[in-house]
Amino acid sequence: MTQKLRIGKIATLLAMLEEQERASYSSLLQDVQCCEGKVGSMDMQKVISAVETAVKRSGLIQDGIYRETHALYHAILEGLEGITRGQWAIGEMMRTVGLRFAVVRGEPYVDSGEGEWIAVAFYGTIGAPIKGLEHETVGLGVNHI
Amino acid sequence: MTQKLRIGKIATLLAMLEEQERASYSSLLQDVQCCEGKVGSMDMQKVISAVETAVKRSGLIQDGIYRETHALYHAILEGLEGITRGQWAIGEMMRTVGLRFAVVRGEPYVDSGEGEWIAVAFYGTIGAPIKGLEHETVGLGVNHI
Amino acid sequence: MTQKLRIGKIATLLAMLEEQERASYSSLLQDVQCCEGKVGSMDMQKVISAVETAVKRSGLIQDGIYRETHALYHAILEGLEGITRGQWAIGEMMRTVGLRFAVVRGEPYVDSGEGEWIAVAFYGTIGAPIKGLEHETVGLGVNHI
Amino acid sequence: MTQKLRIGKIATLLAMLEEQERASYSSLLQDVQCCEGKVGSMDMQKVISAVETAVKRSGLIQDGIYRETHALYHAILEGLEGITRGQWAIGEMMRTVGLRFAVVRGEPYVDSGEGEWIAVAFYGTIGAPIKGLEHETVGLGVNHI
Amino acid sequence: MTQKLRIGKIATLLAMLEEQERASYSSLLQDVQCCEGKVGSMDMQKVISAVETAVKRSGLIQDGIYRETHALYHAILEGLEGITRGQWAIGEMMRTVGLRFAVVRGEPYVDSGEGEWIAVAFYGTIGAPIKGLEHETVGLGVNHI
Amino acid sequence: MTQKLRIGKIATLLAMLEEQERASYSSLLQDVQCCEGKVGSMDMQKVISAVETAVKRSGLIQDGIYRETHALYHAILEGLEGITRGQWAIGEMMRTVGLRFAVVRGEPYVDSGEGEWIAVAFYGTIGAPIKGLEHETVGLGVNHI
Numbered sequence: 001m002t003q004k005l006r007i008g009k010i011a012t013l014l015a016m017l018e019e020q021e022r023a024s025y026s027s028l029l030q031d032v033q034c035c036e037g038k039v040g041s042m043d044m045q046k047v048i049s050a051v052e053t054a055v056k057r058s059g060l061i062q063d064g065i066y067r068e069t070h071a072l073y074h075a076i077l078e079g080l081e082g083i084t085r086g087q088w089a090i091g092e093m094m095r096t097v098g099l100r101f102a103v104v105r106g107e108p109y110v111d112s113g114e115g116e117w118i119a120v121a122f123y124g125t126i127g128a129p130i131k132g133l134e135h136e137t138v139g140l141g142v143n144h145i
Numbered sequence: 146m147t148q149k150l151r152i153g154k155i156a157t158l159l160a161m162l163e164e165q166e167r168a169s170y171s172s173l174l175q176d177v178q179c180c181e182g183k184v185g186s187m188d189m190q191k192v193i194s195a196v197e198t199a200v201k202r203s204g205l206i207q208d209g210i211y212r213e214t215h216a217l218y219h220a221i222l223e224g225l226e227g228i229t230r231g232q233w234a235i236g237e238m239m240r241t242v243g244l245r246f247a248v249v250r251g252e253p254y255v256d257s258g259e260g261e262w263i264a265v266a267f268y269g270t271i272g273a274p275i276k277g278l279e280h281e282t283v284g285l286g287v288n289h290i
Numbered sequence: 291m292t293q294k295l296r297i298g299k300i301a302t303l304l305a306m307l308e309e310q311e312r313a314s315y316s317s318l319l320q321d322v323q324c325c326e327g328k329v330g331s332m333d334m335q336k337v338i339s340a341v342e343t344a345v346k347r348s349g350l351i352q353d354g355i356y357r358e359t360h361a362l363y364h365a366i367l368e369g370l371e372g373i374t375r376g377q378w379a380i381g382e383m384m385r386t387v388g389l390r391f392a393v394v395r396g397e398p399y400v401d402s403g404e405g406e407w408i409a410v411a412f413y414g415t416i417g418a419p420i421k422g423l424e425h426e427t428v429g430l431g432v433n434h435i
Numbered sequence: 436m437t438q439k440l441r442i443g444k445i446a447t448l449l450a451m452l453e454e455q456e457r458a459s460y461s462s463l464l465q466d467v468q469c470c471e472g473k474v475g476s477m478d479m480q481k482v483i484s485a486v487e488t489a490v491k492r493s494g495l496i497q498d499g500i501y502r503e504t505h506a507l508y509h510a511i512l513e514g515l516e517g518i519t520r521g522q523w524a525i526g527e528m529m530r531t532v533g534l535r536f537a538v539v540r541g542e543p544y545v546d547s548g549e550g551e552w553i554a555v556a557f558y559g560t561i562g563a564p565i566k567g568l569e570h571e572t573v574g575l576g577v578n579h580i
Numbered sequence: 581m582t583q584k585l586r587i588g589k590i591a592t593l594l595a596m597l598e599e600q601e602r603a604s605y606s607s608l609l610q611d612v613q614c615c616e617g618k619v620g621s622m623d624m625q626k627v628i629s630a631v632e633t634a635v636k637r638s639g640l641i642q643d644g645i646y647r648e649t650h651a652l653y654h655a656i657l658e659g660l661e662g663i664t665r666g667q668w669a670i671g672e673m674m675r676t677v678g679l680r681f682a683v684v685r686g687e688p689y690v691d692s693g694e695g696e697w698i699a700v701a702f703y704g705t706i707g708a709p710i711k712g713l714e715h716e717t718v719g720l721g722v723n724h725i
Numbered sequence: 726m727t728q729k730l731r732i733g734k735i736a737t738l739l740a741m742l743e744e745q746e747r748a749s750y751s752s753l754l755q756d757v758q759c760c761e762g763k764v765g766s767m768d769m770q771k772v773i774s775a776v777e778t779a780v781k782r783s784g785l786i787q788d789g790i791y792r793e794t795h796a797l798y799h800a801i802l803e804g805l806e807g808i809t810r811g812q813w814a815i816g817e818m819m820r821t822v823g824l825r826f827a828v829v830r831g832e833p834y835v836d837s838g839e840g841e842w843i844a845v846a847f848y849g850t851i852g853a854p855i856k857g858l859e860h861e862t863v864g865l866g867v868n869h870i
Contacts, residue, residue: 003281009268012268013161023169039609044672064708066834067839067842070707078231082226082227082230082708086521088672092378093338093367094339113792121283123154135253136151138157138280142282145796189527207450211563211570212434220760234527237769239777240771254356256354258352258355259357280791313459339512371521372517373515375516378668379624382624384625384628395496399570410572413444422646426554426575427443428575429573430517478817480818483819499691500691502695502724524814548642579650580649588862592737596737664802688861703734712768720861723861
């Protein structure tokens with residue numbers, strides 16, 4: 001890989017690792033901007049909203065600019081494809097998700113002309129709306145910003 | 146999470162981490178069976194085949210039994226949904242993948258009645274068939290076996 | 291076909307045939323467990339729920355075990371793909387379904403190592419939410435359990 | 436159901452029942468035109484072609500008229516959605532189908548203004564390209580013609 | 581193209597052009613029936629309804645006949661595929677549409693045996709539910725009627 | 726619409742209108758960069774390639790920069806969703822396309838912070854691989870660049 005910075009890997013590790021497991025990866029975070037959050041819902045709209053709100057609150061993207069919102073939005077959707085695997089629905093399909101997410105913004109490529117990219121990762125569980133009847137799920141979306 | 150063992154997280158870490166990065170996670174591997182591999186292709190069939198061959202060669206599933214092949218197959222497909230995000234195609238869409246994969250088999254739930262499950266994780270790049278014109282991608286599929 | 295028992299065919303016939311038409315097929319039912327039901331809705335969640343409730347009430351799967359719920363759930367979803375043909379939605383698309391369903395559990399393969407499988411079949415109508423503006427639809431999902 | 440003739444049910448029974456099982460349904464066939472065939476392939480194009488060829492050879496649709504070809508084509512595609520359940524691919528996904536199909540043309544509705552409709556049903560197996568590693572699959576498409 | 585009348589092009593131009601831009605295309609409209617409308621919503625059901633209502637009110641299709649409703653419905657859905665590009669959802673995905681639509685009915689082919697066809701075109705914007713955070717979108721569906 | 730420049734509409738008109746029909750729209754082209762081309766194929770890869778080649782040859786995007794290739798690629802894919810309406814396939818589904826395409830790059834928004842965007846439009850026919858058995862199809866993709 002000709003990438004100097006793996007923003008997708010960083011985002012996935014942040015979404016997946018507990019605080020105490022991250023010790024060995026702290027160096028990875030020094031060249032990127034990132035934000036994290038949690039969301040549990042049967043409603044896709046709430047999942048998208050939770051990420052957008054966390055990102056805007058942290059100043060990771062410029063709020064009034066559609067261009068950046070558009071880049072983030074498509075990265076979120078692509079991340080959710082991995083979570084839902086084939087059917088764009090949670091509650092309508094009688095399933096619920098409990099997710100941690102991380103959004104990372106940085107310059108992954110050596111060539112500075114490639115500019116900034118954004119990675120959105122999710123990790124958590126998906127399953128029936130009954131505690132414990134669930135399994136793990138992961139998703140990652142990457143876009144130029 | 147009421148899972149005692151996160152086979153999806155283990156599989157994703159194995160697919161994503163380099164040898165030297167895994168030190169802190171070696172304890173995770175003691176209660177599961179796993180196998181790993183690599184595949185680069187513009188042909189989905191070759192990606193599926195590479196995983197199936199690696200799994201059968203390692204004895205992770207019983208070769209002659211359709212039941213186990215069926216469980217693995219659907220876990221692979223779900224993992225590839227995260228990789229391809231929305232369109233079931235690689236070469237037909239003028240894109241190519243370079244992936245590392247890991248397959249983990251174990252008993253994730255406390256209740257022994259839940260039996261064994263299988264997790265298939267992919268990590269790597271997807272992009273134009275030109276070196277460097279690519280970004281990261283992740284996928285995870287989980288199934289009962 | 292090397293199957294000794296066609297649980298998919300049995301489930302489809304049960305969903306499709308009226309009581310009086312089944313006479314010649316009664317012998318098919320002696321080696322399987324099955325349950326049947328009806329559901330009419332513009333809401334996918336209600337269709338999934340109706341099948342899950344009927345199956346659990348009849349004791350066809352073990353209620354507390356996620357493994358069996360997971361197998362049933364994916365068989366239901368695959369059956370509904372045939373019903374909706376391409377778009378995962380009913381009411382959102384201004385259409386409604388009136389369905390009969392049948393769930394069959396048994397050992398379809400000669401080799402006893404293949405164990406039990408489950409088939410979920412639907413038959414009925416799909417169409418505009420106006421009586422008569424509808425046509426027939428069929429769906430079948432099969433999974434190992 | 437306000438349909439006088441269930442062309443979808445007739446097509447599905449024809450695709451699913453062996454010659455000797457059909458005795459009780461022969462009366463259903465007197466008011467419709469139908470044709471049947473078989474196809475085994477890893478190539479979706481061959482499956483579509485096999486149905487189109489059988490239909491044209493039997494005179495069930497008018498060969499030179501795009502209108503009828505278009506109606507048949509979409510009914511075939513909808514039937515194949517039930518067969519493939521979610522991913523439009525066979526060989527690319529390392530799977531193969533062995534299918535029987537039946538196409539039925541008739542007037543399903545009481546109101547003669549509704550005219551003729553066409554139903555395309557498939558029944559058979561889908562699975563790994565290894566004899567026996569397969570399970571049943573059903574699909575039905577219905578269109579106005 | 582062997583079509584004497586391009587109903588898809590006419591519908592798309594009607595949906596896309598302002599009144600004053602249409603001068604040069606008025607001759608195109610003399611051999612077809614058409615109707616137009618507008619709809620803004622986060623709810624797919626309302627978009628479909630708006631088109632169906634406009635079409636029925638204008639007498640473009642026969643209201644009581646399922647055959648014509650079925651042809652229109654599938655043309656609307658195909659048009660909305662272009663609008664939504666890959667995910668069948670608007671509000672669930674935190675996005676909203678503002679669309680103009682045009683429906684054209686006519687005989688596009690030289691051969692009179694091809695009969696009447698219907699084209700449904702949409703043009704407008706899709707984006708976040710915030711004024712201005714949106715981009716253009718187009719969709720066209722064509723069906724025999 | 727708060728857009729000062731409708732690059733999607735311009736691209737669609739360019740793809741759809743014959744030379745002689747464009748007279749009244751020439752003023753639209755003065756503030757954008759654009760390129761056009763044609764492609765007929767049963768192979769999606771060739772359609773994507775034809776657009777990429779035309780765009781690179783015309784200098785509309787910077788060839789060596791992945792960022793711009795990535796933006797163009799996703800705009801092409803979104804445009805092809807409208808063309809294929811629901812199934813990502815042409816030849817595999819026994820259909821062929823004959824398309825004209827236009828790519829427009831410009832600044833659609835009043836706020837200069839929104840920067841440049843790209844629109845890819847297709848117009849032509851899709852149908853059976855037999856001359857004349859085809860109907861019109863349209864697709865538009867828009868992305869920030």
